Amino acid sequence: MYKLTALSLLLAAAYAQAAPQTVNCGRLLDVKAGKWRDNVSIVVDAGKVVSVGAMTGAPDALDLSRHSCMPGFIDMHVHLTGETQKQVDALRETLTLNPADHALRAVKLADRTLKAGFTTVRDLGASNGLSISLKRAIDSGAVPGPRMFTAGKSIATTGGHADPTNSLNERFRAALGEPGPAEGVVNSAEEARQAVRHRYKEGADLIKVTATGGVLSQARNGQNPQYTEDELRAVVAAAKDYGFRVAAHAHGSEGIKRALRAGVDSIEHGTLIDDEAIALFKKHNAYYVPTISAGRYVADMAKKNADYYSPLVRPKAIEIGNQIQATFGRAYKAGVKIAFGTDAGVFPHGENAREFGYMVEAGMPPLEAIRAATINAAALLDQSARLGSIEPGFAADIVAVAGDPLANIALLQQVQFVMKDGVVYKKP
Structure with missing residues (x-):
């Protein structure tokens, strides 16, 4: 009984x-x-x-x-497996923590993002398969979090913005060896194709390339183009073979234009978009994902706390971060397609919705800002039939x-x- x-x-x-x-x-x-x-x-x-x-x-x-x-809401640019901290602390943790430590921390960050109203995110770069493992845990119901579409390891050139050995001294680099396509570092069109295939093997949903220098990498230049156009075209062609969309991190105008001519689907950050780049956005039907929140945050932190970023990073944060909001306003008024994205992780997770206010400040009507985080983002994800x-x-x-x-x-x-x-x- x-x-x-x-x-x-x-x-x-x-x-x-x-x-x-x-x-x-x-x-x-x-x-x-x-x-x-x-x-x-x-x-x-x-x-x-x-x-x-x-x-x-x-x-x-x-x-x-x-x-x-x-x-x-859909945030098209996050990094759920990490969060902003003083760069000296971040480097120390890189050398002392294991991938499992970062994975366990990411569970809290994913939950915070979901409860802020972001039910879907596009995670644009994580090492050691962390974002892919987090996605699987969320999909299985093991942990709460937003629906994830992930790029896995970002693809860079040697010394580029996503080269994982950039912050290490010669002794560490010699011990680890030079990273190659499996680790997301390429130096030719052929290696670019190999790196895309490794992301497919890794379990990624899309491809992310760092087409120019970046603000937070340990390098003087945050704007220089870091791929030849042939290399970018190889990435895009290989990605299409596997049904991947391609997102390109890019600040400088030349790198932005090379990526657009190569056929990427979205430009992330886009700080120094010029009139020629705006025309290329329209010609190639590409999206702009502005990440104003990250730009504002790094510029503010660099001004308020001289020790938060390294001496190499601080001037870039002040110079580049302050320009993104105005660039966004100009691109929107020119008719460039916009998808909502914040670069959460560069600033605290769960504060993603601040981006709506920054977009409205720059001239986008509130309805259009919400559409950028719903129907526009769903279209860029190829999910218009079920999301947004x-x-x-x-x-x-x-x-x-x-x-x-x-x-x-x-x-x-x-x-x-x-x-x-x-x-x-x-x-x-």
């Missing part, structure tokens, strides 16, 4: 979890139509939206009747705030409800 009762309880619990669920929203932002729908019920089943219609009196509905509901909108057949990713974010964009920093794939992670 006891065994039958226990079995019955288990079956009942399974049935309850599988039963459709209703979410009652005071209003719902239709991101495609660009308008609010009042008093809406969203029916969710098996992790997907079943229907969206007039509010019902379902007794067991999740009550968000005093809230504004939107699709879960709340409609039948789409993933049940829903966030809610109290108030009207189209009137006060800062409300998006105060998300009170988060559902991903029909599972509630945060309630008012």
Whole structure:
């Protein structure tokens, strides 16, 4: 009798979890139509939206009747396996911590990101397979976190922004040996193709290249082009063979233009975009992912705390970081396609929604900023049929705030409800 009762309880619990669920929203932002729908019920089943219609009196509905509901946000540029700290501490941890230490820390960072309302992220670079392992843990339900699309190890040239041996002295470099395509470092078109194939073997979802120098790498120049155009074309061609999109980190104008001519799908940061680059964005139908938050953060920290970054990095942070917001405003007004991205990890995770405010400050209307983090981001991910909108057949990713974010964009920093794939992670 006891065994039958226990079995019955288990079956009942399974049935309850599988039963459709209703979410009652005071209003719902239709991101495609660009308008609010009042008093809406969203029916969710098996992790997907079943229907969206007039509010019902379902007794067991999740009550968000005093809230504004939107699709879960998508951040197209994060690094979930690390977080900003003084560079001397970061170097010490590189030499003393194991990959498992960083993996365990990443669990907290992923949870913080999800609860900030970001139900999907594109992770653009992590060593030791960490981002891929984190993605698998989230997908299996072992840990909470956003849905991840990951580039695995970024691909650089020798001495380039993502060369993992940049901060090491000669003795360490000699002991480790020069990294090659398997470690994401290339010096020819052939090695570029090999590096893409290694990312496929690694389990990546897309490719990330560092087409120019960077702010936080231990090198004097944060703008110089670091690939030949032939090398970039080889990356893009190999990526297409494997169904990968290509994201290119790029600050300097020449590196941006080489990457666009080679056919990359997005430019990350894009600090020194010029008129010729704007024309190339439009010609090649590429997206701009601005990461204003990271630029603002590194510039502010470099000014406030002279010891936070190394002497090589500090002047780059001040020079480059302050320019991204204005560049974004110019690119938006020129009609360049924008997808939301922050470079979270360069600044604290969970503060991703600050980017909305920076975008609005630079001239983008609040609705367009939200679209950049929903339908535009979904399009760049090739996920327009299941992410970025709340409609039948789409993933049940829903966030809610109290108030009207189209009137006060800062409300998006105060998300009170988060559902991903029909599972509630945060309630008012």
